[in-house]
Amino acid sequence: MPQRRSHVAPSAAQSELATALATLRTELDAPTGFPPEALAEAAAASPATPDLDLRDIAFATLDPAGSMDLDQAFQLERSGSGYTVRYAIADVPSFVAPGGALDAAARLRGETLYAADGTIPLHPPILSEDHASLLPDQDRPALVWTFALDAEGSVSDTRLERALIRSRAKLDYVSVQADLDAGRDSPAALLPEIGRLRLAQEAQRGGASLNLPDDEVMRHDDGTYAIERRTPLPVEDWNAQLSLMTGMAAAQLMLQARIGILRTMPQPEDAAFETFRHQTEALGVPWTTGRYGDYLRTLDKEDPRTLPILEAASALFRGAGYVAFDGTVPAETTQAAIAAPYAHATAPLRRLVDRWSLTVALAVSRGEEVPAWVRQSLPLLPDLMRASAQRASALSSRTIDLVEAALLAPRVGETFDAVVIRRNGERGTVQIEEPPVTASVALPPEAVAGTAVRVTLTAADVAKGQISFAVA
Known part of the structure; x- marks a missing residue:
């Protein structure tokens, strides 16, 4: 499934598209600016004093090229027959005062929206792209997870600490993939090894990855738009495993303390599996034995039948949501595609719920009481995140519709x-x-x-x- 790109030529369609995109923001009631009080809080925010100084650790970030809201940084090394993985997350909880104007603005937004005509950030850019972002060669507060992995990639020990870090490199997926393919030295040199082991761990758990190609709207410097269809690079899958490992660790801490918020997804019903079996038979690539995740991993990305199969499989990846709990573990704790309890805890600059997850995880890891503001607001989070997800989905699908129409209008x-x-x-x-x-x-x-x-x-x-x- 090769990457493709198409451009909108300067024309009447271009002007119509700009107007339609602006109208779409209004229709979705997407926030365009922050209240003065929220901006003042963001500018004056002073992070908490870190417990550790880890600036001697050579962390690096890995994101799409051009990204400035850098939530995560990693450092990988061998340790005996296994590995040590350090995963630093932007310490957004220490920048946002609970109950303040900045907190209120973030709750209204829920997540960063990536519109074709500009990003609508969860936090003011002075935080999301500067003071709280894990930019290279800058001292930054972070919540640092340290994982001990055995030779099979299984986690044998985990700890979470508030620390001061200094990233050494701002990496992007395309460049890192090229470096790894060419055998050049990279801060991500161990990522393929660790990522493949973690993917094997996922397969053993019964997890499944869909990996559908993404349709992304791109805006170029000359004002033209493009739709880019791309399949994630291998390095993106390996990097995602670090985030998944962290989310599972956060979920375990929450379940241990009986308080938190999980990202759940139900196991597909038997009827959905049966329908999918029939669809694969009709396409001539039947799923006959084993788990559906194992079957999806065998598909040839270059086979034209793979895209219809993945589209059919998307029906098995439905019903994801958030479950907040305090005092009692919920009846359903598993994210079926991951095949384990899981929490969103690695993107606090771009997603609201992660601030709660990280705050709970840090308190539990320290043996401290979970802050009262977390207990009071936890029940609100599922609805806040559901509303923001609906807005993000509508923005994405409608944007693609508009750009597709502009692409094709002259044809x-x-x-x-x-x-x-x-x-x-x-x-x-x-x-x-x-x-x-x-x-x-x-x-x-x-x-x-x-x-x-x-x-x-x-x-x-x-x-x-x-x-x-x-x-x-």
């Missing part, structure tokens, strides 16, 4: 190569090969998932973000 009447990725009755969803656009279309009876078709663009309305195709 009404043209015919494109496509593949059917799912069918529902007389209609189905097709993936255009170039530009990377997904569309609904009426299908002939013989066009099942995985079938190659040619479709003609019959209409494109930029203002509404609507496109129409007919099978040629």
Whole structure:
């Protein structure tokens, strides 16, 4: 599934698109600025005194190129037959006063929104892209997890401490992947080794990864937009395992103390599994034995049938939510795709709930009482995060609709190569090969998932973000 990019040429469609994107922010009631009181608090925020000075540790960050809101930094080393993994998380809890104007603004937002025409941050940029961000060559407060891993990648010991750190390098995925592939030295040199071991641990637990290609809207310096379809690089999967390991450790501390907030997802029902089996049989790559996670790991990314299979599998990854608890462990604690209890605890600059998770985890690790403000506000978090997730999802899907329409507006009447990725009755969803656009279309009876078709663009309305195709 190679990466593809398509551009919007300067035209009337470009002007229409800019207007439609601005209108979308208003429709979704997306915040555009911070109250003066919140900005003043952010500028004056003074972090807590760290327990340790770890500035001699050579931490590095790894994010998409251009990122400034750097939540995590890592340091990896061998230790006997195993490994030591240090994972530093931006100490946002020490910058945000509970009950203040900054806290209120963050609760209203819930998470950072990545709009095509600019980011809508969870915290003011003076924090998210400066004082609290783990930028290179800057002293920064952090919550540092230290994991001892055995030769199989299993965690044998964990500790969490508040520390002062200094990142040495700001890495990006593409460059690091190139360095690793070429055998060049890198702060991430051990990441493939540790990441593969952790992926093996995930497989043993019965976990599953979907790894669908992402459609990302890009805005270029000249004001044009593009849709980029890309499959995550291997280094992204390995790096994600560090975050997952940390989230599982945070969940264990919460369960130990019987207070916290977990990210859960139910196990798919038998009917969903049966439907997926039939879909894989129809596509000619049947899932016959073993766990569905193991089956997904065997798929060939270059096989054109893989994308329809992954689209079908997405029905197995539904129902994720948050469960807050205090005093009693909830009946359901597992995130089914991870196959373990899990908490969001590694992105506090960009996601509200992580500040609570980290605060609870630090208190438990220190043997201290969980702060009263956490207990009082925990019940509010699931609804706050649900609302922000709905807004983020609507922003993402509608933005892609608008940019797709602008991409295609000058091409009404043209015919494109496509593949059917799912069918529902007389209609189905097709993936255009170039530009990377997904569309609904009426299908002939013989066009099942995985079938190659040619479709003609019959209409494109930029203002509404609507496109129409007919099978040629």
